[in-house]
Amino acid sequence: MIDIKNLHKTYVSDGQKVEALKGLDVRIESGEIFGFIGLSGAGKTSLVRCISTLESVTDGEIFIDGVDLTKQKGSDLRALRKKFGLVFQHFNLLMNSTVYKNVEFPMKIAKIPKHVRHKRILELLELVGLSDKSDAYPARLSGGQKQRVGIARALAADPKFVICDEATSALDPATTMSILHLIKDINKKMGVTFIVITHEMHVIKEICTKVAIMEDGKIIEHGDVIDMLVWPKTETARQFFKTADINLNHAAYEISRQTPGKIIKATFIGNNAPDPYICTVIKRFDVDVAILGGHIQEINETIIGILIIKISGSDDAVEAAIAYLNETIEKTEVISA
Amino acid sequence: MLRFVRSANVKTMQPELFSAEHIEELWQILWPATLDTLYMVGYSSLFSIIFGTLIGIILFITSNEVLCKQNIFTSITNKVLGLIVNIGRSIPFIILIIAAAPLTRLIVGTFIGTEAAAVSLTIAAIPFVARLTESTFAGLDKGVIEASVACGASLPQTIFKVLIPETLPVLILNYTVAIVNLIGFSAMAGVIGGGGLGDVALRFGLQRFRTDMLFGTVILLVLIVQIFQIAGNFLAKITDKR
Numbered sequence: 283m284i285d286i287k288n289l290h291k292t293y294v295s296d297g298q299k300v301e302a303l304k305g306l307d308v309r310i311e312s313g314e315i316f317g318f319i320g321l322s323g324a325g326k327t328s329l330v331r332c333i334s335t336l337e338s339v340t341d342g343e344i345f346i347d348g349v350d351l352t353k354q355k356g357s358d359l360r361a362l363r364k365k366f367g368l369v370f371q372h373f374n375l376l377m378n379s380t381v382y383k384n385v386e387f388p389m390k391i392a393k394i395p396k397h398v399r400h401k402r403i404l405e406l407l408e409l410v411g412l413s414d415k416s417d418a419y420p421a422r423l424s425g426g427q428k429q430r431v432g433i434a435r436a437l438a439a440d441p442k443f444v445i446c447d448e449a450t451s452a453l454d455p456a457t458t459m460s461i462l463h464l465i466k467d468i469n470k471k472m473g474v475t476f477i478v479i480t481h482e483m484h485v486i487k488e489i490c491t492k493v494a495i496m497e498d499g500k501i502i503e504h505g506d507v508i509d510m511l512v513w514p515k516t517e518t519a520r521q522f523f524k525t526a527d528i529n530l531n532h533a534a535y536e537i538s539r540q541t542p543g544k545i546i547k548a549t550f551i552g553n554n555a556p557d558p559y560i561c562t563v564i565k566r567f568d569v570d571v572a573i574l575g576g577h578i579q580e581i582n583e584t585i586i587g588i589l590i591i592k593i594s595g596s597d598d599a600v601e602a603a604i605a606y607l608n609e610t611i612e613k614t615e616v617i618s619a
Numbered sequence: 620m621l622r623f624v625r626s627a628n629v630k631t632m633q634p635e636l637f638s639a640e641h642i643e644e645l646w647q648i649l650w651p652a653t654l655d656t657l658y659m660v661g662y663s664s665l666f667s668i669i670f671g672t673l674i675g676i677i678l679f680i681t682s683n684e685v686l687c688k689q690n691i692f693t694s695i696t697n698k699v700l701g702l703i704v705n706i707g708r709s710i711p712f713i714i715l716i717i718a719a720a721p722l723t724r725l726i727v728g729t730f731i732g733t734e735a736a737a738v739s740l741t742i743a744a745i746p747f748v749a750r751l752t753e754s755t756f757a758g759l760d761k762g763v764i765e766a767s768v769a770c771g772a773s774l775p776q777t778i779f780k781v782l783i784p785e786t787l788p789v790l791i792l793n794y795t796v797a798i799v800n801l802i803g804f805s806a807m808a809g810v811i812g813g814g815g816l817g818d819v820a821l822r823f824g825l826q827r828f829r830t831d832m833l834f835g836t837v838i839l840l841v842l843i844v845q846i847f848q849i850a851g852n853f854l855a856k857i858t859d860k861r
Contacts, residue, residue, distance in 0.1 A: 336765055336768060366769065368770075370762055375763070376763065376784070376785055377860065377861040378860050390780070391776060392770075
């Protein structure tokens, strides 16, 4: 478990103070895939660098399984660093060493005996699907393969936490998906806690269980990914989750406004998302329903459906229909009357 | 016949260019001089690379936030060492040879001769190698060093397992540059009786108008430089997997 309390980080360059983190509190439970999302300059990189101790903390505490990271020095600090594996945006592999040696590196540092190392390297290369590239040099690998080596290296010394700092930002969409699936797979198989730093919502949607939205050196909102997708509290969260949301086409909106009726956005969560609510509404309340847009997606193995519909009929019937929807499904919003 | 007459008549003048005795004469002067040059360049290269690299490493880590927590001590070390290196690099070699005499005597017992010249060359080359090493390390992607430190690697581990192996091809090329420079500098070693090919070129070729000697030394120097450069390029190539 990582418990961050009131974390501050101030950089001083040329006599000017830049506050990168302004009092950050968050708790990351073991076994989670915890995402941090924010625009550039929000303080994501500072946060990673503080957690991975590449940067010293100005103020605050970072507890790793009860031990305060910020108070450690020398060999104690180096021992604590071995609990972390880092996956970088630009891979940062040893270009003059083979794939095998790259994965071996953290184990050598951790003084793991040679026969144990050998066995584990083969296992890890198998896990990331690079068994045949053991003797290749990174220069001959594709971006996705390099990142797989990066992930294998991060896992080598048996860390409890793996921090992915924009791990997929330099990769193409297809490769990104395969890397994300690999991360999710590893999290499931090995129970390693992942901390995912990204500026891309689809990374969060794809793998994270929890998410924290960062803005201006603070966490402005955090919690379950689905909760935040459906019930965002802040404008920034709304902006980030826009891609996961559905926006009614403007022309369709204007046209549908010309006839009476109410436009409603309904969000369904869980296994009952595909249930025939619309049919029920039509049958039960004597209303007409037109579908203006909708989609279904899967997040954290939970199905989320969003539907924009227009309900028309007598005022009472429409009201009753909306009340029914309000009661039975997770979220209904009246977009226009 | 004509050839015989000419060489008999002008014994004190330049002998026939490709006659056995002429080549023998050239050889007797040029071969020891070549050995002297190789001796001076060899020792000075070895020691300047050892000490220069060491200073280069110190210069690099005392200004690197990730490798070494920066404080007043590191900052002062970096500035003082940098200043010494800059001073060393700005003194003309011909002056340095003479100025280094007391130090040379302390190290090899004398301030004249080939050994003394090797010491002077070493002193002159150390700052150069130090800067070359520092800039080579600076060329390494910062992220690789961060990855190493984040793994829990200690400073020596990062230096010997990451910094040096990762930059080895570039280091080899830069060391080759330093060695070729030293071959050029060794020509001035004659000032303190260091001998060597440059000295022969100066004393025989220039001062006694022995054009054959001059060309002989130049050819040998070109050969030596070529051999070192080709060897350097080759080593850099086989160590470069990037």
